[in-house]
Amino acid sequence: MAKRRERIDRPIRVLTEDIYALESLSRMIYVAAPSVFPVLFLLLLPLFTPSLYMQRVLILTAVYALLALSWDFIAVATGLVSLGQALFFGVGAYLAAILNLHFGLPPMVTLLVSTFAGAAIATALVAPCLPLRGVYFAMTTLVYPLLLARTIEATAVLGGTDGLVGIASFPNVWVERYLVLAFVLGATFALRRLLRTDFGLVMRSISDNDQAVRASAINITVYKLVAIYLASALGCFAGAYFTHLYMFVGLSAFSLDLSILPIACAVVGGMGTLVGPVIGAFVLVPLAEMVRDLGTLRVVFYSLLLVALVLFKPEGLMSFLERKYRQIERWVQV
Amino acid sequence: MLRSIFIYGLINSIILALTAVGFSLTYGISRVANFAYGALYVLAGFAAWVLLHRLALNYYLALFLAVVFVALVGAALYRFALIRVRGMPISEIIVTFALGTALVELLRFFGLFGSAYGLPPLRRATLQLLGVPVDFQRVALVVIGAVLILALWLFTHYTKIGLAFRAIAQDEQAAMMVGIDPDHMATLSLALGSALAAVAAVVVLPLGYIAAESGSNILVFAIAVCILGGLESPAGVIVASLLIGYAQILSVAYFGPHYQMIVALLAILVTLVFRPSGLFGKQKELEERV
Numbered sequence: 243m244a245k246r247r248e249r250i251d252r253p254i255r256v257l258t259e260d261i262y263a264l265e266s267l268s269r270m271i272y273v274a275a276p277s278v279f280p281v282l283f284l285l286l287l288p289l290f291t292p293s294l295y296m297q298r299v300l301i302l303t304a305v306y307a308l309l310a311l312s313w314d315f316i317a318v319a320t321g322l323v324s325l326g327q328a329l330f331f332g333v334g335a336y337l338a339a340i341l342n343l344h345f346g347l348p349p350m351v352t353l354l355v356s357t358f359a360g361a362a363i364a365t366a367l368v369a370p371c372l373p374l375r376g377v378y379f380a381m382t383t384l385v386y387p388l389l390l391a392r393t394i395e396a397t398a399v400l401g402g403t404d405g406l407v408g409i410a411s412f413p414n415v416w417v418e419r420y421l422v423l424a425f426v427l428g429a430t431f432a433l434r435r436l437l438r439t440d441f442g443l444v445m446r447s448i449s450d451n452d453q454a455v456r457a458s459a460i461n462i463t464v465y466k467l468v469a470i471y472l473a474s475a476l477g478c479f480a481g482a483y484f485t486h487l488y489m490f491v492g493l494s495a496f497s498l499d500l501s502i503l504p505i506a507c508a509v510v511g512g513m514g515t516l517v518g519p520v521i522g523a524f525v526l527v528p529l530a531e532m533v534r535d536l537g538t539l540r541v542v543f544y545s546l547l548l549v550a551l552v553l554f555k556p557e558g559l560m561s562f563l564e565r566k567y568r569q570i571e572r573w574v575q576v
Numbered sequence: 577m578l579r580s581i582f583i584y585g586l587i588n589s590i591i592l593a594l595t596a597v598g599f600s601l602t603y604g605i606s607r608v609a610n611f612a613y614g615a616l617y618v619l620a621g622f623a624a625w626v627l628l629h630r631l632a633l634n635y636y637l638a639l640f641l642a643v644v645f646v647a648l649v650g651a652a653l654y655r656f657a658l659i660r661v662r663g664m665p666i667s668e669i670i671v672t673f674a675l676g677t678a679l680v681e682l683l684r685f686f687g688l689f690g691s692a693y694g695l696p697p698l699r700r701a702t703l704q705l706l707g708v709p710v711d712f713q714r715v716a717l718v719v720i721g722a723v724l725i726l727a728l729w730l731f732t733h734y735t736k737i738g739l740a741f742r743a744i745a746q747d748e749q750a751a752m753m754v755g756i757d758p759d760h761m762a763t764l765s766l767a768l769g770s771a772l773a774a775v776a777a778v779v780v781l782p783l784g785y786i787a788a789e790s791g792s793n794i795l796v797f798a799i800a801v802c803i804l805g806g807l808e809s810p811a812g813v814i815v816a817s818l819l820i821g822y823a824q825i826l827s828v829a830y831f832g833p834h835y836q837m838i839v840a841l842l843a844i845l846v847t848l849v850f851r852p853s854g855l856f857g858k859q860k861e862l863e864e865r866v
Contacts, residue, residue: 323666325673370849376665377609381799382848388796389841396834498792502677505670513666538681545678552667552674553660 244576249569276567281427288419297419301487303527304422305480308429309500310507310519312476315433318514319442319469321449322375326383328500329367330477331484332390334360335495338482339406349410349486353421353479360478365471372466375452384501391496405492409485422483426520429476434516436472445469499541503530506548512558521559580708581825587714589821590721591780595794596801596813597725598772603807605741606762608658608668610650612676613773614795620646620774621786622683625693635696643774650770654763662762676791684788697782717779724775729810741765793837800840804847806854815855819843 258269291297309327316324337356341347347355371382394400401407412418436442448455448462455462485491503526504519511522526544533540551558599613610616623645627638653675661667697713704710732738743751744761752758773794784790800820805812820843827835847854 317666323669325669371845374848374852377669378803378848378852380665380669381609381803382845385796385799385841385844388792389838389845392834392837392841396832396838498677502674506674509670537685539685541681542678542685545674545681548674549657549671549678552670553657556667 245573246576247571248574249565249571252568252570255568277431284423284427285420288416288423297415299528299531301419301422302531303523304426305484306503306507306527307426307520307523308422308476308480309504310511310523311426311429311433311516312473312480313504314508314513314516314519315476316469316473317508318437318449318516319445319473320466321452322466323380324383324473324501325380325505326385326387326501327477327504328387328496328498329383329390330361330364330474331481331500332387332495333364333367333474334478334481335485335491336400336406336481337363337478338485339409339491340400342409342486343406349412353482353486356482357475357479360482361471361475364474364478365467368470368474369467372463372470387496387498387501391493394493401492403493405490405494407490409489409491411486411489418487422480425479425483430517430520433472437516441465441468502541502548503527503544506544508558509548509551509556510559512560512562513556515558515560518558518560521563525559577829579706581822581829583706583708583710585822585825587710587718588825589817590718591776592797592801592821593725593813593817594717594721594776594780595773596798596805596817597728597810598769598776599798600802600805600807600810600813601728601772602765602769603802604809605745605765606654606758608654608762608766609672609807610653610766610769611669611673611795612653612679613769613798614791614793615676615679616646616650616770617773617777617794618680618683618786618788618791619649620777621695621781622693623774624695624778624781625786628695639778642778643771646774646777647767647771650773651763651767653770654759654766658762658766659759662759676795680788680791693787694785695778695782713779713782717783720775720779724772725810725814728772732810737764796837796844797840800843802854803852804843804854806856809854809856812854812856816843 254269254272257263257265258273263269263273287300288297291300309331312330313324313327316322334356337360338349338352341352341355342349367386368383371379374382395403412421437446444455444460445465445468448465452462481495484495504523507522507526508519509522510526511520512518526547530540530544533543536543595617599610602608602610602613620642624639624642627633627641628635631638633641653672657671657675658668661671697711701712702709703712703715732742740751740756740761741764743754743756744758748758751761797820801813801816803816804820805814805816820840823839823843824836827839
């Protein structure tokens, strides 16, 4: 009596595919729940995390979620692997510090400027490497944060190894708490929507087969530039936000941690789904914080986790959850 | 001044060639960019240190065992991890990079830094070359490096395994047709590449001390040399090492010690932007850039 596992769509999923979704409340909830509940959960979270430490972990998580989202967006939209999210973070962080210290701009303005201008700077830096693929692009992106950090160290500009201190903080804690969460949510939904438009279709096909897209008389460099610009805007915002949060910026803004952990989040959550990396960040970053006492051992811990997931479970949390939500499994006789 | 720049530039170039040759070999044969390379280098130094100071083995035996150990680790890296993600560059990069990071951080956790961890040189002596004092280890290093690179060239051109390596590198399908197992060759290439990293480590590390941090530096230097010379090109490794080696020594002499790294990083960027196949690369242009 051989049996095998069969997966079929849930009846409610089939029923909610078109206008019949509006027929009953439960069907409407079924459709809306996957986007509404996570958003509500995120927006209510700061209200239920009383201690300062928990708030900081939450903010850190959101920052890593942004970086993971940015990494994943580059991968989905251009098919390139970036090993240097720290570049975007660092550029945003230092730009915000300079704008605040030398030009005396208030945090909200510096955030805005460093997000858009910082992304332009980062894109200009990465632009020459855009024709590269695979391993070559990964190597250049690995090099950039190191190069900038070493240059700052060697020339002692921008505070050198001491970093810049005395940067203004946010006007009040609620702005501080909600700003980054709102940005994470906005960015996730905006990028998902973007990928569903015609513009996004071209982006996704570039990551599948760039030669075929070129053969269709489409200039792929333009699309890659846009993708890098959007991704680096997320990274720059994260950096600028972090600078104002800690009122300090130093060489740690280019650290390797900022490049690896986002990749780990994306892998845990599911590469290529955009929402996955954010979920991954919310799983992995608090976990990594819990084991902070272990010192550098926690890097070992999440590096190994990353390897294990890539090797044995590359689909990620998001596809798993999506499958469970949409389909039922049952044993049937062969 | 000029004479010492000439001599130390040469020594530095040979050090770079030694550290880069393993990375280049692995990539050239199996197309795996081994981002764990720097970690394997540090691991070799640490293994040699343990064998020497904890187990009190004979000097040469300890170095030899350290090299063998790291070669086995390299082979295991392919057999148990990379084999599952072969041909998927994203996963290959993530796996080697993350394993390398894990290894380095693990060693750092066990307190691997500071001058307490050093390997003794072959012989404590100082020679005079063209009126410039050079210690014995550095001279030995130049000789070992030159011999090793020559031996590698002979190995890949005149032995059966060496020829199989080149066959796989040129055309995997055709090589399979004549009975060469690509997975077997890739395992061997990772083992050999790691062994070369280990040789570089046990020869170069006596000049300073073993530090977990040097892992990423070594990786960057190896990548810089390989990129500038062209990945997989043996002649390119030598020429690129000479170029970067002298550029580093000159910049250190005239600007400051921090610039050693900046030179290497700039070499990577400039080469990749303007000529991604490097000076001597034989890659197909389309494979690496659009």
